[in-house]
Amino acid sequence: MFPWYSGTSADLLKTLFDLMVSVKVFLGRFDMRTMQVATASEWVAPDPTPQDGDGFTFEHLAEGRELWFDFCADTEETYRTRLFSLYEAALPPPPHVHKGHLVVNKPDVGRGLLCHKATALRRYEGPSSFAIPGNHDWIDGLETFSRHILHRGWLGGWLLPQEKSYWALRLPAGWWVFGIDLALVDDIDTCQYKYFARVAETRMAPTDQAILIMHCPRWLVDWFWGTDTANNLRHLVRGPLRGRARLAVAGDLHFYMRHSFQPYDAPGASSSLVPSAASTPAGGSPVGGSPGSSRAPTPRPDASAPAGVSPTAGFGRPGASSGLRGRSPDPSCPPGGEYRCAAAYPSAQQSESIGRRNLHMFRNMNTRFDVIGGALYYLLVVSVLPRCRHLAAVLEAPDWGTGLSLLLGAAADTVSDIFLESYVSLLALLCMAALALGFAATGGIGAKGDATAADRQRPEFKGRGLAVRARLGGFTTRFLFASLHCAAHVCCAVFLLLLLELGIETVIRHEQLGREGYHSLYKWYRQYEAAHFPDPADMRGAAERWTLGLYPGAIKWAMAAFDAPEAIAVSRDLLCAGRELNRLQALGYYGGVLAYYWLLATPTVALVFGAYLYICVNWFGVHYDEAFSSLQVPDHKGFLRMHITPAGDLEIFSLGLDTVPRAWREDPAWRAPGGGGDAGVPGWRARHPSRWVPVEVRGGYTLRGTPPEAALKVVDYLHVPRQRPVIV
Structure with missing residues (x-):
């Protein structure tokens, strides 16, 4: 983990210098996001219509009846520990991938699938990955992100089709994922706004729904700092999307917390920090930075502290819950209801215990x-x-x-x-x-x-x-x-x-x-x-x-x-x-x-x-x-696993891992036939794709520990029903 409190770290001093130059010099005069439009491979018209294969839009996953996909954020500080070592050990890349080679024509699916980009992606059967840059990625002006994500074809055994820092991904049953790049200015630029607006107007049906993914939860950060940012993003949600943005997901803050909309006239409704397996109201704003390299404290909602215009709950007394009121107390509150904290991981009590360390x-x-x-x-x-x-x-x-x-x-x-x-x-x-x-x-x-x-x-x-x-x-x-x-x-x-x-x-x-x-x-x-x-x-x-x-x-x-x-x-x-x-x-x-x-x-x-x-x-x-x-706590990791059901509904499972294994060794089955180390078998088809297994030392003996996937638990569940056309 990065030594943030080390005054002797050359990396820390370089990071501070790069941040100052990026914010004060380059972002004030030039935004790298505008250059991506000019370098798009197929998007050259003055007012283009987004289409599959243009470098921004991907629709190869929309043909299935259902889909499982994961969201994780803030896994580590450096690219080597955050991406390549981690994912290559979990799922090795195909044999044709050479480390250090740049990919000019994406997707890098091998010679057997050489054809149009959209067609090649539809024929590809393995897993793929999409990424958006976070605040750390913008410190050097997106140079490292471009070199390791946009100009590479694979992230371990996951295909990297994207060519730009923002994108739109079409999923089954009319669901879309908008990967939004907020840079260091906490808002989308004009070109990005035009692109997503055109997607909403020309590619999305009136009953389609969008999941917005961004690196920073502005609904929490703006409340904490008393700021008002992301005006262009807010206009996109209220304008071109017009109620079709059903979910906002972000990382940056290293905990899981979900805020969901609750009406004022719901008698007896309450919001608790205790996760429940029951269905929760549709929509919400989860913060999924649980994979973060260091923990952040989970706020505790107060008994009389709704989220108001910013869906957060403040800090409150131990054991307090969030009761709803019968009517809006202030014109600033959203009409008909407000966003309240519905779940959090780790709990506020656990965060306070960690803070005492x-x-x-x-x-x-x-x-x-x-x-x-x-x-x-x-x-x-x-x-x-x-x-x-x-x-x-x-x-x-x-x-x-x-x-x-x-x-x-x-x-x-x-x-x-x-x-x-x-x-x-x-x-x-x-x-x-x-x-x-x-x-x-x-x-x-x-x-x-x-x-x-x-x-x-x-x-x-x-x-x-x-x-x-x-x-x-x-x-x-x-x-x-x-x-x-x-x-x-x-x-x-x-x-x-x-x-x-x-x-x-x-x-x-x-x-x-x-x-x-x-x-x-x-x-x-x-x-x-x-x-x-x-x-x-x-x-x-x-x-x-x-x-x-x-x-x-x-x-x-x-x-x-x-x-x-x-x-x-x-x-x-x-x-x-x-x-x-x-x-x-x-x-x-x-x-x-x-x-x-x-x-x-x-x-x-x-x-x-x-x-x-x-x-x-x-x-x-x-x-x-x-x-x-300062504590560099490695535990309480988690990620979101989302499921688009055959009925078109969206299920979100927040999975948490209380204790992360400390010692690992290579799995002997990984190099055996059918394992991830077998070059003749694609990593995503291997029986043992992960190279490492946890170990524990007991009584002087090194024993195989509990696999992390077996220790995962569901800390929250969210059910978002599909919007269906109204028959008049």
Whole structure:
């Protein structure tokens, strides 16, 4: 998993740079999606009619009576781990596929099926796959997605027919799937709008229905951030589609949550987080990012918190359910009903339990965060070293109360010196404050700005008070959170410094450390050597002359390096006496203090930062992405399995896997005849297509574990009946 909290990761720094360039430079001046129309293989007319085989439209799956197909999103961060290694191990590609070769003419079905694109796809009997780019794919301007998806013919054993980043797929019984590319602007471009509008007008019948697939659930994200995006997409749904968009599916958020429309006048209807096998109302907006590389918390609906115009439910009390009201309380609510949370996986209780792990597991999962935290803590106090005042009085205090009071006075004096006298520490403090403020902004704190009393009556403001308050107030709320966060770090850094200084003062007083000056250990060594190893021939003097002082100079400085407490104590006494240090002495003093201070600072900064994430995500409902990406939880995976029945209805099974296997080995049957490793058998026809099987270690023995498919469970079921023509 990607180390998002590693300040030493070159990949992370490159990702941030690419994101800044893509958003601020290219997307503001050029949209790669517009170029796809110009490069379409068969779509060249000024106002073309979409047709099967034009590079955008695919209708080869519409001839069957029923169809099973899956939807999954956010499987990993990199293409190698997210796509090729994963899918090639699950289902090997055909023998004619060569790794690294680009495909010019799609579909790449082999020489035996060379014909028109639409005809070749109809003759192909194996599985196929379609993909849309997510936000990570647009960081480099869609270059990697184009190279590995649009210009490749196979994804493991799945055929990749698509040539563009958005497409329309016709399914049996009048169902369509629209693969929508929102890029990083969270909306479709004009060319994409025209294409889908033409599909709706010329290819879809009045009773056809569309499933919209996009990478980001704007109905949740817009509610959380208080934004209004995807205007072109909204116009497409309300205009050309005119009620034929029955379902919206998205990933990005690493949990499963479904919102379904419920009328106001349904007495006693309620929505619970507990999945049910019973049929639910038609339509809905599932978020299916469960395969994500790190978990995200599942929001908890409040008893009086409907989704309103944005189908979400906010954060609420444990065990609360969503009861319906008899009439619309606000003009902003959709007429006749509203969207409510109908199911979620993992549950809100499980998400809260995972969020608590930040208290004790943040440092274990983000060890390289020590580089950032330790360096900032040390820079915060390096300019106020050493602390010569107050500490002697603390050690001589007659009781604990007086000592604590004097210690607090020393801390206040240290903070005052940081603001009034230091340069490096003040600059580090300003950098930490800026980082805390920016971090609060990215976590959604103060996202909605100020809200009037009338606005607070709207459905999206219902929910747990702390969660609602954290997203209101704009800059004021962000500044408050950032100030408290930064103040906690400054206080810890200062008190750790005073603790270290008290320790040094104690050993100086009671152990007489540093009283003999620098190199006391070497002086003791020379005395011991002269007393026990006499040298009447002056061999040591000759060795010193022959090595030009390298002996015993190397021994002298090696002992000085291992006797850092002495260098710290002697240099501290000199600084407190008002004397200056030369560069070598200063290096020994500040380097020695850094070594000991690092041992205290790194676990403390991780604890404070983990506590901040826990409080924010579990109490205030913000920083959900940051709090769960830090834990890198591999469990609670899932995907959607959809079924178009012979009657034309759509069934959606949300499948979840609570625990992901940790150890794997190659399946011996994979290389046997009829297995996936047999080149003479297509992977999708093999009896054992997957190369790896899970294993478990029990009592020192490695045993075959439970296959993941056997541990899958249905966490939600949705039945969407087919729209049928009305006979007058």
